Amino acid sequence: MEAMDAMTLPARLAETREDFLALGVKDRLQLLLEFSNELPELPTRYADHPDLLERVLECQSPVYIFVELDDDGLVHMHATAPAESPTTRGFASILAQGLEGLTAEEVFGIPDDYPQSLGLGEAVSPLRVRGMTGMLGRAKRQLRERVAAA
Template identity: 65%
Template structure:
């Protein structure tokens, strides 16, 4: 997938970050942190269904639903939870939840693994946080592959 093939929501998010000065990017990331949707009750009531993203310093958990569908492998719904005390990680979880919403499984799998690096946050957050962000995307893709193979 070339940069121009990036799904529109993810491309818009990336462009919004890159249009800002470095310190403003962190503010935007914190805004995303406040927009992370609550887990649906079926997951909030069953935390055992969620996968911990071990690479994240904070306790971050995800679950991917793939609705059966077209040849693209169905529509992906990412659910994530992260503590409010971990706003950078929570912000990136929110970016993925919003940016992947409504995409087909194939579109999610085609998102470049280095997408977190394209947001221009490498000077604003630590390398460990960037690694956690990349792990969130990687685990999401792995769950999509597992669910579309089943």
């Protein structure tokens, strides 16, 4: 997927993509598992109100996300995924960390096929990669709603 221009990707997501592509297939899976251990904890305000989180139906595992736009116009994505679903949790972590602190315009500029560009197609099932694509799509949709409401 060399067509994806690194210039259009926010720095953290571009760096993550480069890290994955620099590795062999088995090591890519290991890196994804490392990301799964780095999924930020939900802020208490969401842990106490799971109704605020949206289920990502494209994921086989129960994954929930919520995207915020703060007063400075910066994006914060929160996600929860079960520990027994490490690949899905890893994808959620990549996005939560990658979108953190971006502007809405930067998030909207992320190519929809970013998950496919990580070279994980050989390491995990296409269904799992589709799940990450679903997370990104829902995050963008939630963000569009927040921008429209602001």
